[in-house]
Amino acid sequence: MSEFPTLPSIVTELPGPKAKKLIQRDAKHVSTSYTRGYPLVAEEARGAIVKDPDGNFFLDFAAGIAVVSTGHCHPAVVAAIKGQADRLIHISGTDFYYTAQVEAAERVARHVPGKGTKRVFFGNSGAEAIECAIKLAKYYTGRKRFIAFYGAFHGRTTGALALTASKAAQKERFFPLMDGVHHAPYGYCYRCPYGQTYGKCRFECVGFLEDTILRTVAPASEVAAIFVEPIQGEGGYVVPPPEFIQGLRKICDKHGMLLVADEVQSGIGRTGKFCAMEHFGVTADITCLAKGIASGLPLSACVASDAIMDWKPGSHASTFGGNPLATAAAEVTMRLVDESLMANAASQGEFILAGLREMMGKYDVIGDVRGKGLMIGVEFVRDRVGKERLPELRDEVEVECFRNGVLLLGAGPNTLRICPPLIINREQAKFFLGVFEKSLKSALKRMGFKGFPF
Numbered sequence: 052m053s054e055f056p057t058l059p060s061i062v063t064e065l066p067g068p069k070a071k072k073l074i075q076r077d078a079k080h081v082s083t084s085y086t087r088g089y090p091l092v093a094e095e096a097r098g099a100i101v102k103d104p105d106g107n108f109f110l111d112f113a114a115g116i117a118v119v120s121t122g123h124c125h126p127a128v129v130a131a132i133k134g135q136a137d138r139l140i141h142i143s144g145t146d147f148y149y150t151a152q153v154e155a156a157e158r159v160a161r162h163v164p165g166k167g168t169k170r171v172f173f174g175n176s177g178a179e180a181i182e183c184a185i186k187l188a189k190y191y192t193g194r195k196r197f198i199a200f201y202g203a204f205h206g207r208t209t210g211a212l213a214l215t216a217s218k219a220a221q222k223e224r225f226f227p228l229m230d231g232v233h234h235a236p237y238g239y240c241y242r243c244p245y246g247q248t249y250g251k252c253r254f255e256c257v258g259f260l261e262d263t264i265l266r267t268v269a270p271a272s273e274v275a276a277i278f279v280e281p282i283q284g285e286g287g288y289v290v291p292p293p294e295f296i297q298g299l300r301k302i303c304d305k306h307g308m309l310l311v312a313d314e315v316q317s318g319i320g321r322t323g324k325f326c327a328m329e330h331f332g333v334t335a336d337i338t339c340l341a342k343g344i345a346s347g348l349p350l351s352a353c354v355a356s357d358a359i360m361d362w363k364p365g366s367h368a369s370t371f372g373g374n375p376l377a378t379a380a381a382e383v384t385m386r387l388v389d390e391s392l393m394a395n396a397a398s399q400g401e402f403i404l405a406g407l408r409e410m411m412g413k414y415d416v417i418g419d420v421r422g423k424g425l426m427i428g429v430e431f432v433r434d435r436v437g438k439e440r441l442p443e444l445r446d447e448v449e450v451e452c453f454r455n456g457v458l459l460l461g462a463g464p465n466t467l468r469i470c471p472p473l474i475i476n477r478e479q480a481k482f483f484l485g486v487f488e489k490s491l492k493s494a495l496k497r498m499g500f501k502g503f504p505f
């Protein structure tokens with residue numbers, strides 16, 4: 052096992068010779084549908100550091116798409132997985148009982164906001180949690196239509212993909228999908244689709260949903276649920292005004308619809324609270340969790356009150372969902388994601404946000420900096436006045452950060468997302484900010500921008 056530093060070091064050209072060889076083999080047999088932004092080959096990882104096969108160490112501010120919440124290979128998570136593997140790897144919770152699944156369900160039920168007894172359905176992926184929520188909402192309400200939002204990403208199975216409205220490429224050639232989904236504008240004022248300014252809105256998104264969609268195309272009495280990401284993830288790390296989420300709750304209560312919170316990316320402490328909905332003081336009827344729930348093992352959870360999750364045996368099941376290894380890892384993860392780890396996410400996030408906002412004052416190409424906890428987005432534009440999106444600069448900064456030893460991922464058309472493991476420390480946060488500015492400067496130079504404080 053290698054010794055791991057706390058900061059990155061790059062010792063070869065990137066990709067190095069061993070990494071190059073693996074990438075060539077990958078090109079031959081792995082699906083071409085994946086979207087790799089730069090050539091990282093991961094061999095080992097610990098905490099917030101990833102090592103490649105050529106001996107380069109990277110600071111991971113992407114966390115395997117916001118998955119390794121407690122850091123890579125947290126010793127307690129590794130011990131839980133190993134211990135479970137020695138005892139029981141599979142039996143199927145669909146047919147039988149085992150301790151790990153019950154313990155994980157108890158912890159999830161305790162952490163997810165909402166009064167009374169809650170029940171949990173375990174799947175293997177975010178999309179499966181969403182599929183479960185779609186079916187449960189139909190089953191409970193007897194209704195068949197759904198509302199979702201532009202910019203939303205809910206997964207790639209045909210039900211979840213019907214709710215998704217993030218990138219057209221994700222849907223290209225897959226029509227028809229699940230029928231009965233209506234999309235509305237997401238409550239985001241920075242780039243209002245109607246050109247309104249923040250807080251001065253006469254045509255705001257909740258009003259649009261009620262006055263237009265429910266009045267003209269989707270009879271409210273037929274809508275089973277509104278699916279919403281409390282903070283949009285793939286859509287660009289978009290934080291809505293609290294009134295937007297609160298307004299959705301009111302619409303649901305008024306019309307007997309369920310509010311489904313897709314917390315697949317925003318949940319498990321990422322925003323400084325266990326669920327991001329807590330920032331808005333709103334409780335969802337169904338909550339979907341995945342990514343960070345088991346520190347890297349594939350697991351998702353669809354959570355609802357026992358009144359809602361009261362369906363007949365056979366209504367829904369999954370062979371591998373909630374398997375012993377994943378639920379053992381989840382049980383430990385949820386113990387580790389305690390008040391102090393969430394407070395760390397909140398405070399490191401505030402520090403990073405402040406640093407990025409300072410940079411925004413210097414660089415006109417940073418169109419917006421936003422986020423909560425360690426779910427932060429930086430948007431790139433040609434200039435802040437025109438707000439013309441600049442995806443090329445986003446891509447260039449992402450690759451430059453990689454060359455400088457920091458791993459990031461894009462989100463939305465022109466945003467970089469910052470979603471490190473929740474365990475990062477101040478030294479790593481500072482290092483990230485330094486690399487980010489250095490990479491932005493190099494990217495601007497390379498793209499021929501003039502007039503910035505180089």
Ligand SMILES: Cc1ncc(COP(=O)(O)O)c(C=O)c1O
Pocket residue numbers: 116175176177178179181204205206207280284285313314315316317341342
């Ligand atoms: C908010 C949200 N919902 C659902 C999904 C789908 O999750 P998965 O890729 O595990 O199916 C994602 C994945 O990025 C997501 O961010």
